[in-house]
Amino acid sequence: MFTGIIQDKATVVDIQEGQNFRTITLTYSEKLLYQLKPGASVAHDGCCLTVTKIDGDQVSFDLMQETLRVTTLNQLKIGSNVNVEKAARLGDEIGGHLMSGHIICTACIDEICVAENNRQIWFRITDPEIMKYIFYKGFIGVDGISLTVGEMQKNRFCNYLIPETLARTTLGLKKSGDRVNIEIDPQTQAVVDTLTKTLEKIAVDTRSIGTGMHVSENVIFV
Template identity: 45%
Template structure:
């Protein structure tokens, strides 16, 4: 589990693709400050752009820490991890530990879909972005509710059938990769699980009543 509070941005330091006739496989090496790898263990979970990945190797040199991940074809297909290039920045969050302050909302790291930044409006102190997503997911994304965008816990602004707006403060733009994303950019979307559960429960109750 994660909080959606991005801890830092990591650099894609190396990518190794291992494609076969049956599937696609990608190995990622991320560079980050060593302090973010303290007490890390092989098999630990880290959210990369909101996608829960398993650490398969890590090491440090005198200045940097390196974390390695294997990404399977299903993850590459459903998320924006398949579009990453060496030199790209990604959002990085270690998994939630007991006793740690929960500043965002509970995030699983399981991406539901990807969205596209269809519009971005910048002012002196704020930034508004419109995110278009597959329409079937909009019943779970409600105005003033939570959504994780590339792993960042955010409050949903205005919504319609095809997408929603985000209104971002400078701190969010600086701390995450959202400050650099432009129109046409693809982002990972995780809807709030509590909202999904509530909506699905109400749908089942209404369907059951319709049958009686």
């Protein structure tokens, strides 16, 4: 599990294409290397990956086809920077919100509004099945960053970013048209899905009762 609090940024230094997968190698800071071992889970732009090799300050990860298909990690190039968070340990402070590192989709940066002390970024998601999980003041993961939804419009939402977030993460380098990884709050998803299924069942039961009453009335009339 992760908390959505980015610990540092890392730079891609090598990309190797394999059979149905890709291996990427990044340069890690001393902070990220501390107690890191092969097999550990690390989120890169919100996507949970497994450490396969550590060589000095260079750390490697394998990306499977599904990861490349669903996330923005297929766009990485040598020199690209990514947000990094190591898996949370028992007893760690949950400064953001619980995240799984499982990306559900990507979103396109639709608009960036720059103010004196913050930045408003609008993200567009075209799939209404995803938008139903996004709520005003709800949690959302954007490139691994735990953020609060500031405003909502049809097929898009925005976040307000303070200077610290812009400096600590890669969002400060993003521009309109760039894509980001999205992870919705799993608790919100569970509630929405449960309510949706319950309401669908009630609707089906109501229609069945209505149909039965109609047939019964016809029989009595005859």
